[in-house]
Amino acid sequence: MENLKIDGTPKTPTIEFNLEEGKLLIRGRSIPENSIEFYKPLIDKLEEYLGTPQETTLVKIQLEYFNTSSSKCILDVFKKLEKIKSNGSDTIIQWYYEEDDEDMLEAGEDYQAIINIPFKMIEMEEQ
Amino acid sequence: MTIKLLDFYNLMDQDDIILSYKGDVSSDLVSSVLQIIESKMDKLEEPSKIRKKVYNVLVETLQNLYHHIAENPGLSSKEEVSSVIFLIGKSEDYYIVSTGNFMENEKVNQLKERINKINDLDTLGLKEYYKKVLNNGIVSDKGGGGLGMIDIARKSGHKLAYNFNKIDDQHTFFSLLVKIGE
Numbered sequence: 001m002e003n004l005k006i007d008g009t010p011k012t013p014t015i016e017f018n019l020e021e022g023k024l025l026i027r028g029r030s031i032p033e034n035s036i037e038f039y040k041p042l043i044d045k046l047e048e049y050l051g052t053p054q055e056t057t058l059v060k061i062q063l064e065y066f067n068t069s070s071s072k073c074i075l076d077v078f079k080k081l082e083k084i085k086s087n088g089s090d091t092i093i094q095w096y097y098e099e100d101d102e103d104m105l106e107a108g109e110d111y112q113a114i115i116n117i118p119f120k121m122i123e124m125e126e127q
Numbered sequence: 128m129t130i131k132l133l134d135f136y137n138l139m140d141q142d143d144i145i146l147s148y149k150g151d152v153s154s155d156l157v158s159s160v161l162q163i164i165e166s167k168m169d170k171l172e173e174p175s176k177i178r179k180k181v182y183n184v185l186v187e188t189l190q191n192l193y194h195h196i197a198e199n200p201g202l203s204s205k206e207e208v209s210s211v212i213f214l215i216g217k218s219e220d221y222y223i224v225s226t227g228n229f230m231e232n233e234k235v236n237q238l239k240e241r242i243n244k245i246n247d248l249d250t251l252g253l254k255e256y257y258k259k260v261l262n263n264g265i266v267s268d269k270g271g272g273g274l275g276m277i278d279i280a281r282k283s284g285h286k287l288a289y290n291f292n293k294i295d296d297q298h299t300f301f302s303l304l305v306k307i308g309e
Contacts, residue, residue, distance in 0.1 A: 110257065
């Protein structure tokens with residue numbers, strides 16, 4: 001299975017999905033006009049991975065901004081991760097937010113309330 | 128052209144308007160406006176909290192305009208109703224993002240009800256409503272699905288001010304005013 005790497009742009013995040021290591025990173029800004037199109041390769045890759053996932057799956061979400069068009073796609077990503085978890089992979093989501101960014105912390109908590117995967121909230125110092 | 132540029136300048140100046148635009152909305156325009164306002168807030172050394180809220184509200188309001196026109200052939204095909212207007216202002220205590228666009232008369236009631244419903248909710252109510260809509264499984268073509276206005280209200284922390292002006296038997300002009308800050 002090939003890994004997935006998408007370089008970030010001013011409107012879309014960097015995505016790195018290493019399937020052999022069971023590591024997924026989403027970092028940057030996610031404010032595209034068409035989020036479904038942007039997230040499709042990742043959703044497809046997760047679909048490919050979920051049949052035979054690694055023992056552990058570590059997910060790092062490090063978003064500076066995301067629009068509401070992305071928020072449903074991010075939920076779809078998390079729903080795939082729920083399946084990965086129920087297929088036996090020990091899955092954890094690390095949700096990063098900048099110091100004082102209560103809105104981003106709250107956004108993570110909103111997902112945490114919906115998704116049945118352990119979340120770890122990690123505060124970063126302002127860059 | 129009858130407008131005097133100095134009058135226009137004074138009007139913008141007296142209302143503390145940083146940026147105003149009238150015309151078509153493209154994806155590139157959204158990017159440019161975001162960049163302009165971001166560097167403006169950098170220069171003003173706004174606290175990152177305010178900066179992020181303003182940025183978020185701008186993304187949602189401008190992309191609302193973009194999708195509204197792009198996905199509605201009844202508007203995008205007619206030059207006289209495909210233009211939008213928006214203003215971004217800053218007074219001492221808060222930022223203002225205001226947008227205006229044409230819409231079809233039959234959609235007015237639905238939008239009015241949605242905004243009123245949002246305005247009736249407090250912070251906690253908005254959070255619950257957001258989660259409910261986030262998880263309702265309904266997705267529009269481009270991914271949104273009714274979250275935009277709720278998010279704008281959450282980030283604003285104020286009630287959404289709006290106005291509907293009926294233009295003719297087909298179209299209404301909708302204006303929205305979002306206040307961000309204390």
